[in-house]
Every structure is written in C-alpha cells, then in structure tokens.
Amino acid sequence: MASTFQLSGAVIVPLDTEGSKPFVGNLVVEKGRIAWLGPAEDMPGRYLGISQEELSGQALLPGLINGHIHSEAVIFRGLLEGLTLIEQYHPTCRLNELLTPKDTPLIRKLAYLECAKGGTTFILDHAFTTIKGDICEPFRTVGVWGGLTLGEKTAPEDFQMVAEGGFLPYINAPGEEDWTEETLTGYARLRDKLGVPLYLHLAETTWRWQIAKDRFNASPVAALDKFGTLESGTVGVHGVWMDEDDIALLAKNATAIVNTPTSEMKLGDGVAPLPRLLSAGVKVGLGTDGALWNNGNDMLAEAKVACLLHRLTTAPNSLSAENALRLATIDGARCFGVEKETGSLSVGKRADMFTINLIQPHLQPIYPGERGNIVENIVLCASRGDVVNLWVAGEKIISGGFSTRIDEEKLIGDFALLAENLQDKIKNVISRKVILE
Numbered sequence: 001m002a003s004t005f006q007l008s009g010a011v012i013v014p015l016d017t018e019g020s021k022p023f024v025g026n027l028v029v030e031k032g033r034i035a036w037l038g039p040a041e042d043m044p045g046r047y048l049g050i051s052q053e054e055l056s057g058q059a060l061l062p063g064l065i066n067g068h069i070h071s072e073a074v075i076f077r078g079l080l081e082g083l084t085l086i087e088q089y090h091p092t093c094r095l096n097e098l099l100t101p102k103d104t105p106l107i108r109k110l111a112y113l114e115c116a117k118g119g120t121t122f123i124l125d126h127a128f129t130t131i132k133g134d135i136c137e138p139f140r141t142v143g144v145w146g147g148l149t150l151g152e153k154t155a156p157e158d159f160q161m162v163a164e165g166g167f168l169p170y171i172n173a174p175g176e177e178d179w180t181e182e183t184l185t186g187y188a189r190l191r192d193k194l195g196v197p198l199y200l201h202l203a204e205t206t207w208r209w210q211i212a213k214d215r216f217n218a219s220p221v222a223a224l225d226k227f228g229t230l231e232s233g234t235v236g237v238h239g240v241w242m243d244e245d246d247i248a249l250l251a252k253n254a255t256a257i258v259n260t261p262t263s264e265m266k267l268g269d270g271v272a273p274l275p276r277l278l279s280a281g282v283k284v285g286l287g288t289d290g291a292l293w294n295n296g297n298d299m300l301a302e303a304k305v306a307c308l309l310h311r312l313t314t315a316p317n318s319l320s321a322e323n324a325l326r327l328a329t330i331d332g333a334r335c336f337g338v339e340k341e342t343g344s345l346s347v348g349k350r351a352d353m354f355t356i357n358l359i360q361p362h363l364q365p366i367y368p369g370e371r372g373n374i375v376e377n378i379v380l381c382a383s384r385g386d387v388v389n390l391w392v393a394g395e396k397i398i399s400g401g402f403s404t405r406i407d408e409e410k411l412i413g414d415f416a417l418l419a420e421n422l423q424d425k426i427k428n429v430i431s432r433k434v435i436l437e
C-alpha cells in the first residue's frame, strides 16, 4: 500500500484521552504515522483521492502492548500443569537448557506471530535464551515492535544492537531467589554503566516474597528500594504480594508493574492489588506471561481476565472494560516510556493498530455513543480470532487474519518438527520432575 492512505468507515476506538468515545470515521496514515482521524465529513480536502481501504463493520483500535512474555515457553505449552511456581522452577530451567541458540529464532517467530495475530503490536520479551548474530531478526521478520531483555553477561555491543535496531533493550535482572546485597547493587551499577533499565519478576508468589523477607527483613519492593534498584525505568513483573508501603514506594519512584492476571490464576498464589495500584497512580500494564503460565499470548483475553478477576476479588466496579483496554494499550506503553509513540490512536503517533470484525453473532448488537457497548463487547466478547488486520508503523503485517510477511504453514511446520525432535528430551525432564516429587 502507498505510504499515505486512509482507512474509512471503521468504528474508531481512539483511547487517546480520558473519556474519549468510539466514533465512525476515517484515519489517515502518512509515512507510518497517524496524520489525521475524525468523522468522514470533517476530513481535510487534501486527503481526498488518496489510497483508501474500506473497513465498515470493523472496529479500529490501537495495537495491544504485551508487557510480559517468555517467547521460548511456547515450545513447552501445556506442560508442567497444576504445579506451584517453586515446583515448576527447576524443571523449567532444565527445559530451557534443551534449547540451542539455533532453535531460538524459530520459536520466537512463532510466539511473535501468535501475538500479532491477536492484535498485539508491541511485545516485551523476557527472554530465557540467547540468539547469536542478529538478535532482533525475529521481531523484524514478523514485523512487530518491542523490547528484549538481555542477560548481565551480554556484551555491551549487543545492548547497543537492540537499541540501534529501534527496539528497547532491558537488563534481565533476577527474581528474589537470586538476590543478595551484592547482586542487587551490582545490577544497579550495570544499569548505570550501560544506561539500560532493569526488568525483573517482582513479588510474584509467597515463595519469592518470603526469600526477600528472610534475606533482607524487607518486602521485595522495599529490598529493591534499599539497594538502589527501584527507580523510574525499572519494570517489575507480576507485583502480587505488595502492601500499602510497597505501593507508595512504586508510585514515588515511578516504577512500572506489568501484571499477568491469567498467570496468577494458574499459579493460585495470590492476586495483585491492581485497583489499589491504579488509584495510587502506579504505572501498570498487562502481559500474558509465557505459555507455561497462560497458556497463550492473547491480550484481548488478558484484558477480560483482568476485569473479571478484580471484580471477583474486589468489587463489580473495580475495573471497567475501558480501563482494562487502557491497561492493554496506552497504560502499557507508559510502562516502557513509549506512550508518545504508541498505545492510542492520536495524530503524530506511529500507526500501530488493528481491526476486529464486528459483524459476528457474538459481537452483536453494537450500540454506539453514550452508554453504548462497543468497548464492553470488544473486551468481554471478542478474542484473538476476531482480529482481521494489523498495522505496525503503518505497515499492514496481518491482513484477513494472516501474516503478509511469513509463510505461516511453513513456520508452523518447522516449529512442529523442532518440537518432535525435542519431545524425548522434554519428556525425560518432565518425568524426572515427577520422580523428584
């Protein structure tokens, strides 16, 4: 498609300002960015006659921000079910050891494609394994934007390669089980030396919370604060076991929390105080976690689960559908400091967006305007299978539900072959887990 084009006739859900409402209209893209949006009759004359795509019957939304995946876990999808995190911990480490740097790009591409087909345009991959050579190749091949964690031993040039490629590098800092005063201060020094922020699991389960308590006589959040690792830019994932003092520390330091409600439900070890985090002004986004803990990477489902979980544990009005959608878009973008670039349909931002087919039994009827139901239908009724088109920086990478860049059949075939080749080793690891129990 031309570098300047208009999308017309969609129900546009801009999420640009608090209280902004969906409307039927047009959106113009110029050189990968949103140049204009509004009702068709208000469109400036200069855009008349430009390349046009008709999207009547579809909703157009800002691309979803998946703030926490472990891409490699898709190869272990459906395994290690019904276990606590501590029971899963060592088997998961051994499963990851089965993967070679040669396997990683293929696995990442499958995970990223799964995300894109579900409406996600930005992925933060908390990577378990490494890639030799072009670290960002899986992002580029699928066409999504995002960020990547790299281990402490990674060469500084590799952090630079990620940043120069236009992606966001993060230092892969450890969870509480590997914390000592020395490691935490060491990570703070590394962050300052590289100018790259920290990304870590934080206060996820009682097991991890108790480790911080035993070693530092402090909660995980307070321990991070004590050793200079809680600051604006740091992203903590999960944030389940936190009291009012912890929440105040997060708000004061502008530390972001990426919450993963499905993963919390699967692990059965607490629910994050999400409504309290939001009312305290903490930056909060959503993530799906790895496929061992979800079991997929469907951000529309995650928004719905967030809504329902907090209605169950707090109150029916604790998280509206619109606020859940904001967590999955603009609020997620804030966690990574990219809210001026993506996360809403606003003039000047990258054209990161996707459409949903509304002409389906489960998404009808649509009541427009005040007291309408469009956002509620999208969050509470739609799922990844309803995504039709997806653009990243104005490039349409999903069209009619399929990748415009990748031979999906071949990718899935190659992935299935890799899984087949690994299955004996995988079963060996899992059966050893059973013996250990």
Ligand SMILES: [Zn+2]
Pocket (backbone or CB within 6 Å): 068, 070, 126, 201, 237, 289, 290
């Ligand atoms: Zn995780």
